[in-house]
Amino acid sequence: xxxxxxxxxxxxxxxxxxxxxxxxxxxxxxxxxxxxxxxxxxxxxxxxxxxxxxxxxxxxxxxxxxxxxxxxxxxxxxxxxxxxxxxxxxxxxxxxxxxxxxxxxxxxxxxxxxxxxxxxxxxxxxxxxxxxxxxxxxxxxxxxxxxxxxxxxxxxxxxxxxxxxxxxxxxxxxxxxxxxxxxxxxxxxxxxxxxxxxxxxxxxxxxxxxxxxxxxxxx
Amino acid sequence: xxxxxxxxxxxxxxxxxxxxxxxxxxxxxxxxxxxxxxxxxxxxxxxxxxxxxxxxxxxxxxxxxxxxxxxxxxxxxxxxxxxxxxxxxxxxxxxxxxxxxxxxxxxxxxxxxxxxxxxxxxxxxxxxxxxxxxxxxxxxxxxxxxxxxxxxxxxxxxxxxxxxxxxxxxxxxxxxxxxxxxxxxxxxxxxxxxxxxxxxxxxxxxxxxxxxxxxxxxx
Numbered sequence: 209x210x211x212x213x214x215x216x217x218x219x220x221x222x223x224x225x226x227x228x229x230x231x232x233x234x235x236x237x238x239x240x241x242x243x244x245x246x247x248x249x250x251x252x253x254x255x256x257x258x259x260x261x262x263x264x265x266x267x268x269x270x271x272x273x274x275x276x277x278x279x280x281x282x283x284x285x286x287x288x289x290x291x292x293x294x295x296x297x298x299x300x301x302x303x304x305x306x307x308x309x310x311x312x313x314x315x316x317x318x319x320x321x322x323x324x325x326x327x328x329x330x331x332x333x334x335x336x337x338x339x340x341x342x343x344x345x346x347x348x349x350x351x352x353x354x355x356x357x358x359x360x361x362x363x364x365x366x367x368x369x370x371x372x373x374x375x376x377x378x379x380x381x382x383x384x385x386x387x388x389x390x391x392x393x394x395x396x397x398x399x400x401x402x403x404x405x406x407x408x409x410x411x412x413x414x415x416x417x418x419x420x421x422x423x424x425x426x427x
Numbered sequence: 428x429x430x431x432x433x434x435x436x437x438x439x440x441x442x443x444x445x446x447x448x449x450x451x452x453x454x455x456x457x458x459x460x461x462x463x464x465x466x467x468x469x470x471x472x473x474x475x476x477x478x479x480x481x482x483x484x485x486x487x488x489x490x491x492x493x494x495x496x497x498x499x500x501x502x503x504x505x506x507x508x509x510x511x512x513x514x515x516x517x518x519x520x521x522x523x524x525x526x527x528x529x530x531x532x533x534x535x536x537x538x539x540x541x542x543x544x545x546x547x548x549x550x551x552x553x554x555x556x557x558x559x560x561x562x563x564x565x566x567x568x569x570x571x572x573x574x575x576x577x578x579x580x581x582x583x584x585x586x587x588x589x590x591x592x593x594x595x596x597x598x599x600x601x602x603x604x605x606x607x608x609x610x611x612x613x614x615x616x617x618x619x620x621x622x623x624x625x626x627x628x629x630x631x632x633x634x635x636x637x638x639x640x641x642x643x644x645x646x
Binding site: 219220221222224227228231232234235238239258259260261262271273274275277278279280281282284408409410413 | 441500
């Protein structure tokens, strides 16, 4: 059974992994006959946002691995213990966690830094010729790690401002409808816009289902 | 478009709403052509559990409405502001939140108390002849509120100990496979076992999809 690493960046769209995208990723992996291996870095979240008000909950501190474990029902590994050799493919759901905790693109745009263990694993997967998927805003991670050297091609949907920032990091951007995927065959990178574009939860599920089917096929 | 209330009890299987069950509920409602209206009581959680270790995070305090809002992406209402007249149907995903925050069945078993606004809304829906769905351990709420007077029929799968506790509250229990639903036509109550039985995430999705289709059909 192929093992697909799922990198989570917390639990909740405003400060962590987007929950719907993460769950549809896990479902699609199961339905594709593969096994999900949930991973998260054991680091503090950038901050905590009260999702009922949208305001920052100042003074609260949460840990990315512990909050990601909510989505994984406790079945999760510290990302730093995992190597490319342990996996057949790797996928990143979106949400602000991908752009606040796995990298700091939400704050620094094109000048962002990727969390070191995340960058290490992405580079290892690329070197091993294993496929990767990036959902929603997570293509920012692909752009930063694989942009300058590999000119990775990604989609974040149709948002011109965000697309321009990815191009500024060396990536190529292709516009793409919400239920479709962009495939960079040379780099084995698959992307889909999900909540960067979706108006309905079922559109998110459809795009992620396609992405995972392609990823498992390439693995 | 039919409005389906979705009552969330936090965010995370060990101390809140089971995340996969909640997301599949929202997806199935959208795919059935209905509209989800997320609701949660504005009350403190019973406690907080570190989902990476399974241990209680003593000293941490979280609010059920604020944590539920993570699953709802901020689109959530305080349950006390909602009446049966605002909804066509009501559904409760499971997770320990249903048995710790929406009622205290996890601690007190058959002697449990249902959170007053939750009990009020369930009684209103029953009185209005509107259908309700209860997933995983949430049938404990149905048993407590609709057991003695209405002898509601439910399933929590095949766990004899838990089933016996529901029967002790006046409910009737029927064993049911994970991808199937139990339908109490007289009370318009639909139940499915989900993670009370499921070995795979796709089994959870299948059972909930059936439950929501039935619920929307009855609404």
